[in-house]
Amino acid sequence: MSVNGTAVSESVNGSASRTWHQPRGVGRPSTVAPFAPQIEGWLRETPTLSGAEVLRRAREVGYRGGKSALYELVRDFGSRCPRA
Numbered sequence: 837m838s839v840n841g842t843a844v845s846e847s848v849n850g851s852a853s854r855t856w857h858q859p860r861g862v863g864r865p866s867t868v869a870p871f872a873p874q875i876e877g878w879l880r881e882t883p884t885l886s887g888a889e890v891l892r893r894a895r896e897v898g899y900r901g902g903k904s905a906l907y908e909l910v911r912d913f914g915s916r917c918p919r920a
Contacts, residue, residue: 867901879913
């Protein structure tokens with residue numbers, strides 16, 4: 837039997853022994869994560885690079901995700917590496 841993604845096994849005599857599995861992550865897998873190292877490199881080379889330019893470059897190398905996720909990543913890198 838499974839309850840909320842957790843396997844629960846019951847024995848014949850009715851006593852329950854539980855087998856817990858590690859919970860899986862919530863939500864969809866990130867589309868921008870595979871591009872993060874390259875984006876971080878661009879921002880280290882040119883700290884004043886705009887989010888729109890990062891999006892343009894990322895699309896040139898195959899990024900097909902949305903702009904919001906990419907802009908959030910750029911914002912996160914910006915808070916860790918202050919711009920010049």
